[in-house]
Amino acid sequence: MKFLRNFFDKRYEKTNKKWYPLIESFETLVFTPNHTTKSGSHIRDGIDLKRTMMFVIVAMIPALLFGIWNVGQQHYIALGEEVAFMDKIMHGALRVIPIIAVSYTVGLLVEFIFGIIKGHALHEGYLVSGMLIPLIMPVDTPLWMIAVATVFGVVIGKEVFGGTGMNVLNVALTTRAFLFFAHPTSMSGNTVWISGLKEMKANGTLADGVSGATPLGDLASMTTDSPAYANIQDFTENGITFSRALMGDYPGSIGESSVYAILIGLAFLLITRIASWRIVVSFFAGGFVMATIFNLFAGDNAYMQLPAIHQLMIGSFMFGMVFMITDPVTAAQTNKGKFYYGFLAGFIGILIRVANPAYPEGIMLGILIANVCSPLIDHMVLNGNIKRREKRLAKASA
Amino acid sequence: MAKAIKIRKGLDLKLKGKPEQTISDVSNSPYFAIKPSDFPSLTPKMVVKEGESVKIGSPIFHDKYREAIQYVSPVSGTISEIKRGEKRRILEVIIKADSEFSSETIDTSGDTKEVILKSGLWPFIKQRPLDIVADYNQTPKAIFVSGFDSSPLAPDYEFLLKDMKEALQAGFDALQKLTNGKVNVTIENSNKSTSVFSSINGIELHTINSKHPAGNVGTQIHQIDPINKGESVWTVNALDVARIGNLFLSGKVDFSKTIALTGSEVESPSYYKLIGGASLTNLVEKKIVSDNVRYISGNVLVGTNVGKEGFLGFYDNQVTVIPEGDHYKVSFTQGWLAPGFNKLSNSKAFLSALLPKKAYDVDTNLNGEERAFVVSGQYEEVFPFDIYPVQLLKAAITNDIDKMEKLGIYEVAPEDFALCEFVCTSKINSQQIIRDGLKVIEEECM
Numbered sequence: 103m104k105f106l107r108n109f110f111d112k113r114y115e116k117t118n119k120k121w122y123p124l125i126e127s128f129e130t131l132v133f134t135p136n137h138t139t140k141s142g143s144h145i146r147d148g149i150d151l152k153r154t155m156m157f158v159i160v161a162m163i164p165a166l167l168f169g170i171w172n173v174g175q176q177h178y179i180a181l182g183e184e185v186a187f188m189d190k191i192m193h194g195a196l197r198v199i200p201i202i203a204v205s206y207t208v209g210l211l212v213e214f215i216f217g218i219i220k221g222h223a224l225h226e227g228y229l230v231s232g233m234l235i236p237l238i239m240p241v242d243t244p245l246w247m248i249a250v251a252t253v254f255g256v257v258i259g260k261e262v263f264g265g266t267g268m269n270v271l272n273v274a275l276t277t278r279a280f281l282f283f284a285h286p287t288s289m290s291g292n293t294v295w296i297s298g299l300k301e302m303k304a305n306g307t308l309a310d311g312v313s314g315a316t317p318l319g320d321l322a323s324m325t326t327d328s329p330a331y332a333n334i335q336d337f338t339e340n341g342i343t344f345s346r347a348l349m350g351d352y353p354g355s356i357g358e359s360s361v362y363a364i365l366i367g368l369a370f371l372l373i374t375r376i377a378s379w380r381i382v383v384s385f386f387a388g389g390f391v392m393a394t395i396f397n398l399f400a401g402d403n404a405y406m407q408l409p410a411i412h413q414l415m416i417g418s419f420m421f422g423m424v425f426m427i428t429d430p431v432t433a434a435q436t437n438k439g440k441f442y443y444g445f446l447a448g449f450i451g452i453l454i455r456v457a458n459p460a461y462p463e464g465i466m467l468g469i470l471i472a473n474v475c476s477p478l479i480d481h482m483v484l485n486g487n488i489k490r491r492e493k494r495l496a497k498a499s500a
Numbered sequence: 501m502a503k504a505i506k507i508r509k510g511l512d513l514k515l516k517g518k519p520e521q522t523i524s525d526v527s528n529s530p531y532f533a534i535k536p537s538d539f540p541s542l543t544p545k546m547v548v549k550e551g552e553s554v555k556i557g558s559p560i561f562h563d564k565y566r567e568a569i570q571y572v573s574p575v576s577g578t579i580s581e582i583k584r585g586e587k588r589r590i591l592e593v594i595i596k597a598d599s600e601f602s603s604e605t606i607d608t609s610g611d612t613k614e615v616i617l618k619s620g621l622w623p624f625i626k627q628r629p630l631d632i633v634a635d636y637n638q639t640p641k642a643i644f645v646s647g648f649d650s651s652p653l654a655p656d657y658e659f660l661l662k663d664m665k666e667a668l669q670a671g672f673d674a675l676q677k678l679t680n681g682k683v684n685v686t687i688e689n690s691n692k693s694t695s696v697f698s699s700i701n702g703i704e705l706h707t708i709n710s711k712h713p714a715g716n717v718g719t720q721i722h723q724i725d726p727i728n729k730g731e732s733v734w735t736v737n738a739l740d741v742a743r744i745g746n747l748f749l750s751g752k753v754d755f756s757k758t759i760a761l762t763g764s765e766v767e768s769p770s771y772y773k774l775i776g777g778a779s780l781t782n783l784v785e786k787k788i789v790s791d792n793v794r795y796i797s798g799n800v801l802v803g804t805n806v807g808k809e810g811f812l813g814f815y816d817n818q819v820t821v822i823p824e825g826d827h828y829k830v831s832f833t834q835g836w837l838a839p840g841f842n843k844l845s846n847s848k849a850f851l852s853a854l855l856p857k858k859a860y861d862v863d864t865n866l867n868g869e870e871r872a873f874v875v876s877g878q879y880e881e882v883f884p885f886d887i888y889p890v891q892l893l894k895a896a897i898t899n900d901i902d903k904m905e906k907l908g909i910y911e912v913a914p915e916d917f918a919l920c921e922f923v924c925t926s927k928i929n930s931q932q933i934i935r936d937g938l939k940v941i942e943e944e945c946m
Contacts, residue, residue, distance in 0.1 A: 103830045130869060133828040134835035137866040142914070142931035143921040144800045144822065145513075148843030148850055150868025151925055152836040154875060157849055225871060267872030267926070375848045378877055435876040435890060484891055488906045495728040 106132055124214060126223035151266075155226040157376045159233050161367035162425060165357040166237060168350060170194035172360070173241050176296045176353050182309030197297045198356055201236040201248055208249045209235070212256045216265065227266030227273070227431070228256065234274035234425060237357025238418065238466075240294040243281065247288060251281045271473045272432045275466050282466070290462055292319060295353035316354050317342040317416045318455065318462045324404035325459065334407040347415040358421035368424045377428040380440040385423045388448025389414050396456055405456050417455065422465040423448070427472070434476040436483040443479050447472030503706045504689065505723045507884040510711035511846055511919050513652040515800065516764035516861045517820070521659050523758055523771040529782040532575050532775065533592045533811035534560050537804075539623060540935060541632050541942055544571070544590050546582065553578045556603035557620055557753040560593050568636055572620025574755035574777045576601045592811065595777075603752050612677040616744060619753045623814065624740040625678075627732050628721065630938050630946070631913035640679050640734040642725055645672075647687035647697050647738055650715030651799040651918075655760035655771065655817050657738050661696050664742045668696065671745030672703050675736065685738075686720040697738075713884065718916040722885050727911045739817055759783075759812065763800075763821040764861030765793045778812050780819060788821055794864050796820040801918035802931070825865025836868070843867075846882065846923045871926040879930075882919035887911065889920050893930055896937030901944055904937055914938075 110129045117125060129135075130152070139146060174190025177197075209232045210224070217224055235252060255277030260269040282289045292314040293299050302308040313330065315323070320330035320341060331337040338344065342352055350360030358364070371377035393410035400406035414420065427433065427447050434443035451468025454461055461467065536544045544561040547570075548554060554573040563569040577597040585591045606619050613636060616622050627634040634640070648657050661668060675683050686706040687695045697705060706724060708714045717735045727733055736744070739757065746754055755776035762769045767787050774783060780795055796803035797813040800820050804813055812819065831837045840850025844860040852858065879889040887908040895903035914931035921930045 136826045138826050138864040145862040146867050147923045148845040149847040151871045267874045430876045498728045
C-alpha cells in the first residue's frame with residue numbers, strides 16, 4: 103500500500119489546488135484519511151458514510167443479478183427460443199451493464215464538477231443513486247435518455263439544494279419521474295419492458311402470445327374494453343400467481359420484479375440497521391391498508407379485487423419499500439414521523455396505482471409525495487415536543 | 501419523592517484500560533496550573549502578577565463580571581508564568597510549587613454561600629442552563645449530584661468516597677442551605693444497598709440503571725425534575741461535595757484528589773493521589789506503553805487534549821491515555837471496506853457486532869470524513885432525553901434562538917451530546933455546536 107500512498111502524495115504535490123477534491127475522492131476510496139478528533143469526543147465510531155452507502159449497494163446486488171437474468175429470460179421468451187442459463191445472463195448483462203455505466207459516468211461527472219466548484223471531495227450519496235437508477239428503468243430505455251435524466255436528477259434533485267444530505271426529493275426517483283413525464287412512451291406502455299421487443303415486432307420474430315405488458319399493465323387493462331385476463335381469478339391463477347409474483351420472472355423494470363431478491367437485500371439492511379424498520383413496516387402497512395380498502399369496495403372492478411397481499415408483491419412496491427422510501431435524507435427525520443411518513447407513501451402509492459388509469463404504477467409518485475410531506479410531518483412531531491415543554495412550563499409556573 | 505429511573509437509550513463504550521482499585525502516591529509535580537478554559541464563558545481578571553507568591557486558597561483571578569467568584573491557587577508557591585494566547589487571552593496561569601505548603605485560613609462560621617465563595621471552592625458548583633459556574637445571585641430550584649460516573653473507564657465514586665462519609669454529610673448540609681428545593685442524589689441501581697450515599701441525611705436519593713449517560717447529571721435532571729425556561733438548577737460533582745464538606749470540617753481548602761489513570765496505553769491503570777491542577781508529567785512518567793499517544797484530562801468523550809506536559813483540568817478526576825490516530829488507514833484492512841472485528845461501533849455494520857463483550861483500544865482517528873447529516877435516528881438511540889437532538893443541533897447551527905429555546909437548549913450541556921458525537925456517521929462535532937449555541941443563548945437571553 104506504500105506505493106499507493108506515495109502515488110497520492112505525489113499527486114497532491116504536483117496538482118493545482120483546485121483539483122484536490124478529485125484526488126481526495128479517489129484517495130479516500132483506498133485510505134481513511136489521517137484526520138483526528140480535536141476536542142469533544144476523542145474517539146469516534148468506526149462507521150462512516152462510505153460504509154453506510156456501500157452496504158446499500160451490497161443490498162441491491164441480489165436484485166441486480168436477478169434483473170440481469172430476467173432481462174435475458176424475457177428476451178428469449180419473447181423470441182420463443184429456448185437457450186441456456188448463461189446465454190440469458192449474457193444477454194441481460196449486455197443490456198444492463200451499459201445502463202449502469204451511463205448512470206454512474208454521467209452522475210459522477212456532475213458530482214465531480216460540483217465538488218470541484220465547491221471544493222469538496224465526492225460525497226457518497228450518488229454511489230447509491232447511481233445503482234438505483236438502472237434498477238428502476240425499463241430495459242429498453244435509450245441510453246441518452248438515461249444520461250439526460252440523470253443530469254436532471256442530480257442537478258435539480260440534489261445539487262441545487264446543496265448536495266448529499268440536503269435534497270428534498272429522492273434523486274433516483276426524480277430521475278425516473280423526469281423521464282416518465284418527458285418521454286412517457288419510452289417509460290410505459292407494452293413495448294419497453296422486454297429488451298428488443300420493438301425490433302422483434304418490426305421483424306416479425308415476436309413469439310405468439312407475448313404482449314410485452316407488465317402485470318400492472320395487464321391489471322390496468324382489466325378495467326378497459328380489452329382486458330388481458332377474463333377476470334381477477336384468471337389473473338391470479340393463470341397469469342401472475344402469487345408465487346410467480348414473489349419470484350419475479352415477468353417483464354418489469356430491471357431490478358424491481360423479484361420479491362425474493364429484494365427481501366434478501368431487506369434482511370441485510372435491517373440486520374445491519376442501515377434501513378429504518380419503522381419506515382419499512384409503516385410503508386408496508388400503508389400499502390396493505392389501501393389495498394384492503396380497495397378489496398372491500400371493489401364491486402366489479404377487477405383491479406380492486408386483487409387480494410391486498412398479492413397487490414403489494416407486484417410492481418415496484420417492494421423495491422420502493424426497501425431501497426427508496428428508506429433513503430434517510432428524504433425521509434422524515436424523527437422516529438415518530440417515520441411511521442407517518444412510511445404509511446403515507448405506501449397508502450398514496452397504491453391509491454395512485456389502482457385508482458388512476460393514467461399511471462400504471464403509483465409507487466414512484468407515492469414516495470415523491472411523501473418526500474415532499476416529510477418536513478411537514480417532522481414539523482408536526484416537533485410541535486408535539488414543543489407543546490409538551492410549554493405545558494410543563496405552564497405547570498411549573500402555576 | 502425518590503425515583504427509580506430506568507433509561508433504555510444509551511451506550512457503554514467497552515474500552516481497554518479500566519482502572520484497578522489500588523491507590524498509589526505520585527511525587528508532587530513542581531508545576532501546577534489554573535486554566536480559564538476549564539470554565540466556559542469566563543472572563544478572568546488577574547489579581548496576582550508573575551513572581552508573586554501565593555498560598556493554598558489565595559486568589560489567582562476572579563470572574564470579571566461576577567467578582568465574588570474567585571479562582572484560587574491549589575498549592576503554595578510562586579506564579580511562574582501567565583500564558584496568554586490571541587488577543588492576550590489568558591490560557592494558563594502556572595504556579596511553581598514550594599516544597600512546604602501553607603494555606604489561607606477561612607472562617608467557616610458565616611453565611612454558607614459567602615464561605616464557599618471566599619474559599620475558592622465556588623467554581624465547583626455549576627448551573628444549568630448554560631453549563632457554567634453557578635450564578636451566586638440566584639437561588640436554584642434544586643441541586644443535583646450524580647453519585648456515580650458512567651463514562652468510559654470512569655473512576656468508581658463509591659470506591660473513592662467509601663471513607664469520606666463525614667465530609668460528604670457536611671458537604672450536603674452546606675448545599676442544602678443554598679437552595680429552597682431539594683438536593684437530589686442519583687446512584688446506580690445495582691449499588692442501592694451498599695452505597696455510601698444511602699446513609700447520608702437530608703438528601704433525596706434516586707436510583708438509575710447504569711448505561712451511559714445514566715451517570716451524567718443532565719440525564720438525571722431531565723428524568724427527575726426537568727429545567728423549564730427561567731429556572732435554574734445547580735450541579736456539583738459528588739467528589740467535590742466531599743471537598744466542600746472538608747472545608748466546613750477543617751476550615752481549610754484542600755485541592756488534593758484521587759484520580760484514575762486509565763486508557764489502553766497505560767501500563768497498569770489504577771488510581772493516584774495528587775493535587776488538582778498538577779502537571780501530568782510526574783503522573784504518567786514510565787507508565788505509558790507506546791509513543792504516539794494522546795493525553796486526555798478527563799474521559800474520552802468529554803475530556804481535553806492537554807499533552808504530556810499539560811495540566812489536570814479543574815473538574816477532572818480521570819486521565820485517559822489513548823493512541824493517536826494520525827495515520828492513514830487502508831480501507832480494505834482498517835477502513836470502510838474492512839470486516840471490522842476490531843472496530844468499536846454502535847452500528848451493526850462491522851463484524852465486531854458479533855462480539856458484544858470485547859474491549860477495544862480505539863485511537864483518535866475520525867474514521868471517516870465530515871459530511872452533512874445523512875443518517876437519521878442514530879443520535880436518538882444514545883440520547884435519553886425527550887428532546888430531538890438533530891433538530892436542536894440544527895437550530896444551534898443556524899443561531900435560531902427561538903427554536904433552540906423551544907426544543908430544549910436550557911436542559912442540555914455539551915456533555916449530553918458526547919455520545920451523539922461518538923456515534924455520528926457524518927462526524928459532526930455536536931458538543932462544540934451546543935457550546936456555541938449556549939454562548940448565543942447566554943448573550944441574548946440571560
